[in-house]
Amino acid sequence: MRPGAANIVQFENVGLRYGSGAETLSDLSFGLEAGAFYFLTGPSGAGKSSLLRLIYLAQRPSRGLIRMFGEDVVTLPRGRMPGFRRRIGTVFQDFRLIPHLSAYENIALPLRVNGVTEADIDTPVREMLEWVGLSGRAYAKPATLSGGEQQRVAIARAVIGRPEILVADEPTGNVDPEMAGRLLYLFEALNKLGTTILVATHDLHLIPRVHHAQTITLDKGRLVTPMAGAH
Numbered sequence: 001m002r003p004g005a006a007n008i009v010q011f012e013n014v015g016l017r018y019g020s021g022a023e024t025l026s027d028l029s030f031g032l033e034a035g036a037f038y039f040l041t042g043p044s045g046a047g048k049s050s051l052l053r054l055i056y057l058a059q060r061p062s063r064g065l066i067r068m069f070g071e072d073v074v075t076l077p078r079g080r081m082p083g084f085r086r087r088i089g090t091v092f093q094d095f096r097l098i099p100h101l102s103a104y105e106n107i108a109l110p111l112r113v114n115g116v117t118e119a120d121i122d123t124p125v126r127e128m129l130e131w132v133g134l135s136g137r138a139y140a141k142p143a144t145l146s147g148g149e150q151q152r153v154a155i156a157r158a159v160i161g162r163p164e165i166l167v168a169d170e171p172t173g174n175v176d177p178e179m180a181g182r183l184l185y186l187f188e189a190l191n192k193l194g195t196t197i198l199v200a201t202h203d204l205h206l207i208p209r210v211h212h213a214q215t216i217t218l219d220k221g222r223l224v225t226p227m228a229g230a231h
Helices: 048-055 078-085 103-113 122-131 147-159 177-192 204-209
Strands: 007-017 023-033 037-041 063-068 088-091 165-169 196-200 214-219
Touching: 007 048, 023 048, 023 196, 037 048, 037 177, 037 204, 048 165, 048 196, 088 147, 103 122, 103 147, 122 147, 147 165, 147 177, 165 177, 177 196, 177 204
Parallel strands: 037 196, 037 214, 088 165, 165 196
Antiparallel strands: 007 023, 007 063
16 A cells, blocks of 8 residues: 555455355455555456445445445445445446437436536537547447447446546456557546546456556455455
8 A cells, every 4th residue: 555545445354145145255354545446356256246336335245344435334324325326437247328318428427417517518528439439429329339339338427427436347348459458548547537446357468458556356255365455
């Protein structure tokens, strides 16, 4: 951890169980440093997506403590959840685009939710469309976009509001290597502006491309690599 840097996320002895089965995640204790870049790796079924669900507040843990932005989110009142979620950008494997909205409108949505005026929406949305190579598809509906195009819209939507944390689940899984490099560069640019980045990936070739990144590895729901901020 850099001197003076604080953890924006802190897990302490966290476990997650779905129903009455065995724990999906067990005894996770680690911290994510504010402004750092992380890759989350591990074999299929290791628990990567479940860990991301805890961080973007789609799931509460079965046990343990999770602190985000300095507050205990396990006991956070339901009414405060939307405000917390607006501070977190998410890129899902299934994209979760709104089908009746165009690519432009999907990307603009976080800005509208945050109360940005219409006059201040157009320029950043068009810059995002250009960056992800979709300027010519601005008014296309998701059903007419390829999987890779939908993925790029989802990423543009996640980063346009400059979230404090960006959580991405296999964000380069549906794009070619050149576009994967561009998207990784976009994540790095966002990281330089201060956003903490956590990218779950099975593509280990991506990791050396971000020289300052740290790697978290899960196996069978447990942390394999020692992490800064762990107890």
